[in-house]
Amino acid sequence: MQWLYLGLGAALLIAVIVDIIWTTLWVDGGAGPLSRHLTTGTWRIIRVVGRSRPRALSTAGPLILTLTLAMWIGLLWAGWTFLFAGGDVALVSTRNGNPADWAGRLYYVAYTMFTSGNGDYAPTSSTWEIASSFTTATGMAFVTLGVSYVITVLGAVSSKRSFASDVTGLGNSSEEFVRTGWDGDSFEGLERPLESLATQLSLLAEQHKSYPILHYYHSEQGGRASAMAVPILDEALTLLRHAVEAENRPNQTVLTHARSSTDDYLETLDSAFIEPTEELPPPPDLDRLREAGIDTVSNDDFERTLEESETRRRHLLGVVRADAWYWPPVEGEEE
16 A cells, blocks of 8 residues: 555545535635635735736636636545555556556546546455545535535626626716715605615625625626725715714614614625725815715814724725726716
8 A cells, every 4th residue: 555645645635625615505614725825825926917907817817717716626636546546456446457547547537537437447345446436426516516616606706796887887986986875855755775785795795704705706897896896885874974964964863774784795895805004095075075075063062983994994995906997986976
């Protein structure tokens, strides 16, 4: 027996199986250890190579997803190949009876993982027949899990971009978002959209916790980038809660629910290694609200509120910077 090959094969199989199950089935676990390092490493390389070019950065998500699947398949393939190499003679050719060499083992494992084999090589004992059965089982089961994972991630990407479009459809900056909801007397018409956006963002936060790879799906258009939409929404909520005079504010329950959804989203940043920035983003401009006839608190009172939210706003700017965007407004905002 070749104990080194047996040990190496078993270690590879255990590592990749744990990583696959961790990533695809453990909802609260985020990405597995192998997938997490692959994801962050690939993103850093793309950021360096692509710099801030949207087209280059938009390839990050699909590339990371493809590399993750390739890593899982490659490690399963390598693990079973080393395991079969650990036997004195685990496989023989059915044509001439010769023991399988490395090329033969790779060939046999590939066929066995994705089909029931083609008969060119055969196990030499019941132990290796059982090992072959497990090879087929892991291949079929984990490839199926991988495909399901891809479908789920792509569905979440669509939801992410839909949320961003809904936010920027109301405003490309926090001030414009608030002005859009003002009907001249109240913000009553804004409450239903806020409820809908809060629900969408809560779902998006849960999806980011389960699939941190979503943080690396970069949109080429600012209006469809959640990294732009979340700060717009959260800053708009700050304006509605603390800048607008109390008698004109929307329903407090709606505002609390919406703010809670952004809290949930910000909690997902650790899984993607997104850190708050050292500098603060620029504050919202209350004069733009006053121009629309919205009564606001004084600038000094609002500045004191912003001082209490510095950590939160640094996290929001961290989201923007991590996705290679700039602090809103999105380009094209109407003055």
